[in-house]
Amino acid sequence: MSGLKFGTSGLRGLVTELGDEVCGAYTVAFLKHVQKRHAVAHDGVLLVGYDLRSSSPRMAAAGMSAARSFGMRVENCGPLPTPALALRAMILGAPAIMVTGSHIPADRNGLKFYRPDGEIDKADEAGILAFLDSQKPPAANSDVAVSDEALRAYAGRCASLLSPGALAGKRIGVYQHSSVARDLMVEILQGTGAEAIGVGRSDIFVPVDTEALRPEDIIFAEQTCRALKLDALVSTDGDADRPLIADENGNFLRGDMVGLLTARFLEADAVVTPVTSNTSIEQCGFFDRVYRTRVGSPYVIEGMEKALGDGCKRIIGFEANGGVLLGAPAAVDGRVIDALPTRDAMLPILCVLGMAAREGTSLSRLVERLPARHTGSGRLEHVPAEKSGAFLKSLENAQALRAFFADAGTVRDSDRIDGMRVVLTNGDLIHYRSSGNAPELRCYTEAGSRERAAELLVWGLERAARALEHDSKK
Template sequence: MSSLKFGTSGLRGLVTELPDGVCKAYTLAFLTHMQKVTGVTSDSTLLLGYDLRSSSPRIAAACISAAQAFGMRVENCGPLPTPALALRALILKAPAIMVTGSHIPADRNGLKFYRPDGEIDKIDEAGILAVLDLAMEHPITPDEPTTIMPDALQNYINRSIAVLKPRALAGKRIGVYQHSSVAGDLIVTILQNLGADAIALGHSDIFVPVDTEALRPEDVAFAEDACRKYKLDALVSTDGDADRPLVADENGVFIRGDSVGLLTAHFLNADAVVTPVTSNTAIELSNLFAKVYRTRVGSPYVIEGMEQARADGLKRIVGFEANGGVLLGSPVTTGGGTLDALPTRDAMLPILSVLGMAASKDVAISALLHDLPSRFTRSGRLEHIPSTASDPFLQGLLDSARRDAFFAQVGTIRASDAIDGVRVVLSTGEVVHYRASGNAPELRCYAEASNDSRAEELLQWGLKQAQEALSLPS
């Protein structure tokens, strides 16, 4: 059975399930659907970008070939962050395809589709599948290399520099953990333009699956060692396609993505925050925002929430996910100018917001969390859990008696919901939440408590409990 499917952020699957014919078929289906619903014509321009996975250039070439066969011009934006491609698409009001598997392992990849007005939604996904013809014969055509155009990347650099005042980071020593992120060099350039002493570290020619919600022990150790060795004020990084940030403080301790999002929204003076149920409850408890909207996990749902916030009359709308990716739902004025709305996950905006907030307050990065409610979230995952196993597990927890028995070891349940998976709030206010990943065969577990050690204790309990329930080996 194929693992290729639309998840919380585009089409994902094994590289072996993305041969040229399949990539071409999905490209043609996307363009056919765009022709129906947005007025895109066969002589319009398609934007194409990709990350640094070894399979990405080949998949990108197949998509370009299909678009050219459809009659479209193609602007090859080359390797660049997903939000940079999305920004270019909004500027040109053109459709776009990003070849990326984001943070998932190198044996997987995917396609992320953009309408001329932003990310596709679940209705668009259904429309693409409705016209998809995987049986179509695609003639073998000779490679026609397209020149890589730098405009998309430069637009994004200019936008990022405008987040802060000129030389706002002067005197700051910031490490950039490059690994195989498509933004590895770009982050250094942006930080240097803002006056920082930016130090490139840890570059890898082999793809590294950095997941900002489930960091590898070696990433944690790398941050601690680098901050100590180079006497850094912060260490920053992203996932593979640079739509999820990583920010470590001066001690090399990574700040949770939802806390990064909260700080970013505060820095941007947001009056509305839109975030999934996996983000911690410090967002509400902080009383920093006029309204908080909770959604299912996935950028399409956050975008829906931001649209609702606009309909409700909110003016400065910031969305973010627990992975730290920030979606800007409205224009905002910053120290360096005005940023137009960019309703797709972005890593540079939160990185610069956190660094800029600490610099403007003249405090260490770690001090930014001192004024926030004491809520700590930990997350982990059980890998290689197909939906045929996770679905019955989650379905079983919908039964109140089974749910009470399952969680009896850690306390009584005060409330529960099934907005996305199964989330319970214990009588202590602590939270345990299970959901199946939309991007990979994984069962994710989230735990929230008033201190970090208790959150970690709950997480480990939750993973062990689920492992036993699924009859997995220890």
């Protein structure tokens, strides 16, 4: 189990490291933890779901067998979106495990754990690890039949977001690939009156990363939108908790812009988002409060809880990958949508399409109305956590910080919410943080033009590389 670790979104590792005994051990450790910390009954029910990668059914079966041997009843929710499993868990007040590697390649996979009230936090991760041992869980006797209750409840929630006919006359392409929501997306969009056209379906798992699109995805979107004369092309990552939305020209919307538009459509008074989302969120002036957090949905959830404690009523959380978390009930045309504090792809897809239709405009024009901020991101690989940590620590000294960034500009402000984020006097932004999933130092930039953001990224990566090389020679 040494190669496995918790990242920003659950436990991840190579499929070869996630054998039946390992999956069973983590399942039992999770159940022991939720029974101790969250008072889950010893004879209660565990919900299990999985995505469409080839290793997921086997891993799910191993977890279900371990849970039954442990004395739990099991509801096999089958292949379904992660937010659908989370919704079912909250409805029943039961723990859940989603087998998914999200957007990572098919040779990898993972486990995502849910308490009865939502995603686990960092304290829960530590609690699970404390109960983890190498003892082989006993095998259960039989398979568990798939229940469609979770998927039907989620489909009903999605269908209630927009009125029937809200997207009438719209041609929406659905890039299906191997998304676990590929059929659900078509069904829900057709229910809004749109002409939903499935394209790009694949029987082989496709690692679609909403933050790092493959060149073939970009080309596919442009060609498909043009050939089919689409108003939009939509998709998700593998487990359908992160959306992918392209405008009528096939240009993909940045995830943080998707979150901003979703929050606007739902009339949020507070937005909670990591420091990697761009500053259009503050500059647009749409929201009473903007809370910035570290990267990762557990931190966004903490921020949403703080916003609720501060008296905010309509709270939307989102990440730069586009996944939107509904931190409080939202009203849409008189219909109330219950809170769902986990990443969801269908919510932003429907909200963004609904906003464009309601305002009688295109997706490209919706984005053009927002403050013009452009971003860049890159990474230095093979930088161990201790080296990136020492590098970030060296920038905490004010004099050293000014000297480090002198060639880029004068430092106006800085914060250490997650790594080191610096704002220069001209508004340009450079942000360094250590990856939570790999031995990498990440660099993010933001500026008023695409060219300047790219220029800053090159500078930032080269400047950090020189500093790391200098430190290694000491």
